[in-house]
Amino acid sequence: VSPPLDVLIAGAGPVGLTLAGAMAREGVACRVVDQARERPTGTRCPVLWPATLTDLTLAGLGVAELVAGSVPVVRKVFHLRGDSFGHGLAEPASPWPTPVCVGQDRLERALRDSVRGLGVPIGSGVRVAHVEQRPDAVAVTLDESGRRNVVLARYVVLALGDTPDAATLAGVARPEHRYAGYRTLQADGRIERGRLPEDEEHIFLAGQSHVGFVPLPGDRHRVFATLPAGRVGAARTVVTRISGVEVEWLEPLWTVQPRSAIADTFRAGRCFLVGESAKSTPQPVHGLNSGIQDAANLAWKLAAVINGRAPATLLDSYDRERRPTAQALLAKTARIFSYGTSSDVDGALRDRVRQRQHDVRNQPEVGYASGPLTLASDAASGVGGRMPDVAVNVDGQATTVYGVLVAGRWTLLVCDGGGLPTEPGPWLDVRPVRPSAGGLPALCLVRPDGYVAAAVERSEASRLEAFLTEIFSPAPAEGVAACR
Numbered sequence: 282v283s284p285p286l287d288v289l290i291a292g293a294g295p296v297g298l299t300l301a302g303a304m305a306r307e308g309v310a311c312r313v314v315d316q317a318r319e320r321p322t323g324t325r326c327p328v329l330w331p332a333t334l335t336d337l338t339l340a341g342l343g344v345a346e347l348v349a350g351s352v353p354v355v356r357k358v359f360h361l362r363g364d365s366f367g368h369g370l371a372e373p374a375s376p377w378p379t380p381v382c383v384g385q386d387r388l389e390r391a392l393r394d395s396v397r398g399l400g401v402p403i404g405s406g407v408r409v410a411h412v413e414q415r416p417d418a419v420a421v422t423l424d425e426s427g428r429r430n431v432v433l434a435r436y437v438v439l440a441l442g443d444t445p446d447a448a449t450l451a452g453v454a455r456p457e458h459r460y461a462g463y464r465t466l467q468a469d470g471r472i473e474r475g476r477l478p479e480d481e482e483h484i485f486l487a488g489q490s491h492v493g494f495v496p497l498p499g500d501r502h503r504v505f506a507t508l509p510a511g512r513v514g515a516a517r518t519v520v521t522r523i524s525g526v527e528v529e530w531l532e533p534l535w536t537v538q539p540r541s542a543i544a545d546t547f548r549a550g551r552c553f554l555v556g557e558s559a560k561s562t563p564q565p566v567h568g569l570n571s572g573i574q575d576a577a578n579l580a581w582k583l584a585a586v587i588n589g590r591a592p593a594t595l596l597d598s599y600d601r602e603r604r605p606t607a608q609a610l611l612a613k614t615a616r617i618f619s620y621g622t623s624s625d626v627d628g629a630l631r632d633r634v635r636q637r638q639h640d641v642r643n644q645p646e647v648g649y650a651s652g653p654l655t656l657a658s659d660a661a662s663g664v665g666g667r668m669p670d671v672a673v674n675v676d677g678q679a680t681t682v683y684g685v686l687v688a689g690r691w692t693l694l695v696c697d698g699g700g701l702p703t704e705p706g707p708w709l710d711v712r713p714v715r716p717s718a719g720g721l722p723a724l725c726l727v728r729p730d731g732y733v734a735a736a737v738e739r740s741e742a743s744r745l746e747a748f749l750t751e752i753f754s755p756a757p758a759e760g761v762a763a764c765r
């Protein structure tokens with residue numbers, strides 16, 4: 282039996298690595314293990330959404346270099362029987378307003394370097410074979426080339442990707458739904474230069490099928506299509522027939538049978554499910570982005586509990602916030618799947634794409650307004666949503682809100698020029714700011730993951746203070762000794 286650990290993370294994909302990096306920055310002792318000896322190569326997930334870039338930034342994993350080598354995608358254009366309907370993709374209130382295309386291989390390299398730089402060991406060829414819950418710890422059996430070894434950790438996080446194994450290890454159900462009769466295929470390819478604008482996504486809708494192109498760095502495009510299973514053999518011809526775009530296809534060609542799954546709970550005792558282990562959608566286009574959101578939601582909570590800054594009950598909020606978000610994502614992707622394979626292209630789709638209701642790739646808005654970490658208030662809208670990155674003035678210097686937030690910490694923005702309603706604490710920054718254009722309520726409490734927990738006027742300062750006391754109620758440090 283090895284010495285105890287704070288958190289064992291199973292799965293060295295982007296989700297497990299994001300979690301490891303964010304927690305290691307907060308002093309949490311973690312270790313990552315992966316059954317594979319090598320990660321898959323290739324671009325796989327081509328798009329990082331503004332929300333994902335923001336999550337990575339707030340987790341302390343800088344993305345500036347990654348963004349510098351990416352292709353921005355400013356517009357999505359739908360084509361339907363000769364008509365085109367274009368929609369802007371920018372999210373102006375985000376610190377990273379434009380989605381960017383960068384291969385998953387590059388993101389993973391950046392995350393791995395960052396996590397290793399923080400001293401977190403990443404073990405390959407190590408499979409999590411069994412998880413046993415104990416009152417103060419979790420005993421995880423690791424299998425390394427047939428050699429078994431038990432590791433004690435306070436918590437284990439299963440980031441095993443789109444497999445039922447994580448649910449089995451955690452002892453929870455993860456029912457699956459298959460979309461019979463269809464296949465989704467994707468590959469990188471080269472198209473004639475200038476055939477499609479370099480900074481736009483293009484989607485061609487046809488009866489029961491759609492075909493799309495997303496620009497990638499290196500003069501390539503990601504080509505994707507959802508087709509009736511019987512047409513997959515002739516997919517290359519079908520793609521060109523539907524889109525009119527000639528493609529030089531590059532390996533590999535990824536083909537999947539669309540299916541969705543969601544675990545009954547994302548937490549079983551000391552064991553957490555994140556990313557595609559927790560839920561997967563019928564289009565493989567949300568796994569990475571929504572998985573990083575899971576990691577961003579869980580990392581600061583685990584760090585707070587382990588560091589004795591919050592009671593262990595804080596961890597209940599992970600399932601309460603992320604499962605409804607996952608359910609909304611599954612409902613939306615199921616709807617989109619049915620539109621994207623509709624045979625009634627004109628009747629079912631024309632108005633939707635004109636009005637931008639056929640958002641094949643965008644995620645639904647994420648928000649935690651009805652979650653347990655939000656102070657309801659009539660005074661302001663936007664509570665529970667992502668804090669907008671508005672211009673502010675701090676000590677006479679012009680900056681923006683995200684220039685003030687510090688990775689891993691809560692921030693109370695005092696926006697009305699009044700006195701500080703509470704003292705800063707070990708986990709709370711209190712920052713007087715002057716919004717350049719008004720529009721912010723007097724007091725805005727922003728969580729470590731950038732969501733607004735409270736937005737109140739001065740008259741409600743005492744309610745806010747009571748809320749803060751509840752959140753920061755002292756917790757006995759869950760020291761390593763606790764599980765020895």
Ligand SMILES: Cc1cc2nc3c(=O)[nH]c(=O)nc-3n(C[C@H](O)[C@H](O)[C@H](O)COP(=O)(O)OP(=O)(O)OC[C@H]3O[C@@H](n4cnc5c(N)ncnc54)[C@H](O)[C@@H]3O)c2cc1C
Nearest residue numbers: 292294295296315316326409441442556566567568569570
């Ligand atoms: C062609 C393609 C296009 C995609 N496009 C998009 C997109 O546009 N947007 C998007 O958001 N996502 C997209 N995805 C999905 C994205 O690639 C995945 O969601 C992402 O890799 C999931 O990350 P993860 O860290 O959750 O799991 P993974 O990357 O799957 O990593 C899980 C790791 O866990 C390890 N593991 C499994 N079982 C065990 C065990 N018992 N013990 C130890 N280790 C174990 C595996 O070896 C693996 O390395 C795409 C995928 C593909 C293939």
